[in-house]
Amino acid sequence: MVQIVDQYGRPLNREVLKSPQTARVAQFTRQWPSHPSLGLNMRRLPHILQAAERGDLAAQADLFEDMIERDGHIFSEMAKRKNALLTLDWSIEPPENATAEERKLAEMVSEWMKALPEFEDITLNAAAAIGHGFSAQEIERWELEDKVWLPTKIVLRPHRWFSTTPDENDEIRLSDGSMNGAELWPFGWLVHTHNAKSGFIAQSGLYRVLVWPYLFKNFSLRDLAEFLEIYGLPMRLGTYQAGATDNERDALLQALVTMGHDAAGIIPEGTTIDFKDAASGQSDPFVTMIDWAERTQSKVILGGTLTSQADGKTSTNALGNVHNEVRHDILVADARQLEGFYRGFIRMLLGINGYNVSSRRQPRLVFDTRALENLKDFSEGVATLVERAGVETIPVSWVHKKAGIPEPKNGEPVLKRQQALPQVGLSQLSPYRSFAALSTITDEIDDPAQVALDNAQSVPDAINAAMQKLIAPLVTALRDGTSPDDALDIVAASYPTLDDTQLQQLLAQALFVADIWGRLNADS
Numbered sequence: 001m002v003q004i005v006d007q008y009g010r011p012l013n014r015e016v017l018k019s020p021q022t023a024r025v026a027q028f029t030r031q032w033p034s035h036p037s038l039g040l041n042m043r044r045l046p047h048i049l050q051a052a053e054r055g056d057l058a059a060q061a062d063l064f065e066d067m068i069e070r071d072g073h074i075f076s077e078m079a080k081r082k083n084a085l086l087t088l089d090w091s092i093e094p095p096e097n098a099t100a101e102e103r104k105l106a107e108m109v110s111e112w113m114k115a116l117p118e119f120e121d122i123t124l125n126a127a128a129a130i131g132h133g134f135s136a137q138e139i140e141r142w143e144l145e146d147k148v149w150l151p152t153k154i155v156l157r158p159h160r161w162f163s164t165t166p167d168e169n170d171e172i173r174l175s176d177g178s179m180n181g182a183e184l185w186p187f188g189w190l191v192h193t194h195n196a197k198s199g200f201i202a203q204s205g206l207y208r209v210l211v212w213p214y215l216f217k218n219f220s221l222r223d224l225a226e227f228l229e230i231y232g233l234p235m236r237l238g239t240y241q242a243g244a245t246d247n248e249r250d251a252l253l254q255a256l257v258t259m260g261h262d263a264a265g266i267i268p269e270g271t272t273i274d275f276k277d278a279a280s281g282q283s284d285p286f287v288t289m290i291d292w293a294e295r296t297q298s299k300v301i302l303g304g305t306l307t308s309q310a311d312g313k314t315s316t317n318a319l320g321n322v323h324n325e326v327r328h329d330i331l332v333a334d335a336r337q338l339e340g341f342y343r344g345f346i347r348m349l350l351g352i353n354g355y356n357v358s359s360r361r362q363p364r365l366v367f368d369t370r371a372l373e374n375l376k377d378f379s380e381g382v383a384t385l386v387e388r389a390g391v392e393t394i395p396v397s398w399v400h401k402k403a404g405i406p407e408p409k410n411g412e413p414v415l416k417r418q419q420a421l422p423q424v425g426l427s428q429l430s431p432y433r434s435f436a437a438l439s440t441i442t443d444e445i446d447d448p449a450q451v452a453l454d455n456a457q458s459v460p461d462a463i464n465a466a467m468q469k470l471i472a473p474l475v476t477a478l479r480d481g482t483s484p485d486d487a488l489d490i491v492a493a494s495y496p497t498l499d500d501t502q503l504q505q506l507l508a509q510a511l512f513v514a515d516i517w518g519r520l521n522a523d524s
Contacts, residue, residue, distance in 0.1 A: 007347035037066035061159035129194035133205030217293035
């Protein structure tokens, strides 16, 4: 009997098909975030980071979640980066030089992946690893349908539920109360580790870089709020008479506080309140620190600032385009790492369904991260290279790839260029056609005018030969003194000898010969 193993070679624990691993650990239902951002200062923050480096991720994970909830700028920029992944098309591709069986297997895996519930949520939850360094989604339920095992419920678990073993292969473990934590069940978890920065898992998330700008920004926000409260209101001084009782003094103080917020209050008789001018001060230093922190956050998350912050001074369209290119590079990098995550997932699906396929020859999920060319500019450039520069080594497959146009499969219908009728007039032809090619075209339509030119006849003779049959009766009648009306009758009487086709051909030949004569003698 073939043993079923996951992408790490671990055998299937059939308990995972009955219930999730976390259902066995009751303590998770009683854990609540500690919100370490409350009262966070320069002394507490290093201790939180050091604990995570030793494997205890709970406080660091809670701090990261607080950062997302309390700092709208971090939330917005991270949402841009993660949601960009949902704009990418994806496909399941067979390996290089795939056999018919491997292509069929890829099609089957594609059907499996499309049948997954909320594929987009799986991608977004995996992208949470960009900030935390890892994400762990538990497969709560497997179901067998049409002899195929597929997960039907996948849930992202809080990052605080996990720990790491930096001294033992830096594995992600479930914090079940044991010293090193419980090993994650095979076929029970989808774990994605994202190297946003190099280091152990606890250090590899972007939020590790963002904690210091977050801290300094919050210091400045607190100071700015205090500044506005103190310096934005006038100073109020209350005086009371000597011998005032404690109740009278308390009433006066309460009146001072009330008038600061409500602009109304009562005071005992014999006391007075004196309003002073508001103290002078500048809020610019606090705003400058906040602006620095947000710009640093944008650079860390998106690689630049001009795609998120426009100050009207340094922001230009050119610089914005450069920063958008940087964002595309980051998107490609994130997508490539997610492809590795799905490679393990596909390996798991193949294993649980009894397909023993080499990891090197298994189907893979590929995100389409190509930066497509502008079709108009690209097509004109390729046409220029081929027709004018004579480049004959451009593969058709490369054109399809750059333009984002898939190659037809299985005989599916394709668009075709409409065949244009050959033009007789030279002015209707492309200026890049050679006279040899022109001669070929005219030979195909048996043009008498072209034959006349090829036989070195003069252009006037050729024109006369082409037009004589049409206008000769009219000229003869007028020379014989026939009136114009009678001459037209003679032409009308002779017209039946020329059908419409002959008439049109004669006119086309005459115009064609005149066009050539004018072009050949334009400079003479």
